Amino acid sequence: MYGQSSSTGDESGEMTPEEKSKKRNEFQREMVMLESDHRKKVNEKNIVDAEIRNFKKKEKRIKADAQVAQERLKHLDQEVFTIENDLRALKKKRNLIY
Numbered sequence: 001m002y003g004q005s006s007s008t009g010d011e012s013g014e015m016t017p018e019e020k021s022k023k024r025n026e027f028q029r030e031m032v033m034l035e036s037d038h039r040k041k042v043n044e045k046n047i048v049d050a051e052i053r054n055f056k057k058k059e060k061r062i063k064a065d066a067q068v069a070q071e072r073l074k075h076l077d078q079e080v081f082t083i084e085n086d087l088r089a090l091k092k093k094r095n096l097i098y
Contacts, residue, residue, distance in 0.1 A: 015023065
């Protein structure tokens, strides 16, 4: 369909005006179809490009949220460790009283 012209430039001299007109119309129709396909593909490309930008923004937000959660986990680990040490110390003191 695209780029498959059956006529070369040499044949135009052998064509009647009616054949030339018919050939021009044929080429014009093919050009209109190609332009339409081109617009559709450009629009689709723009949509996919926008989706990719949105995914990258989401990815950045997710990484930031994961980093905040990681820092929170680290802080909680430290608190748990401190509380466990305090509990062990209190148990030792309690056991000394018995």
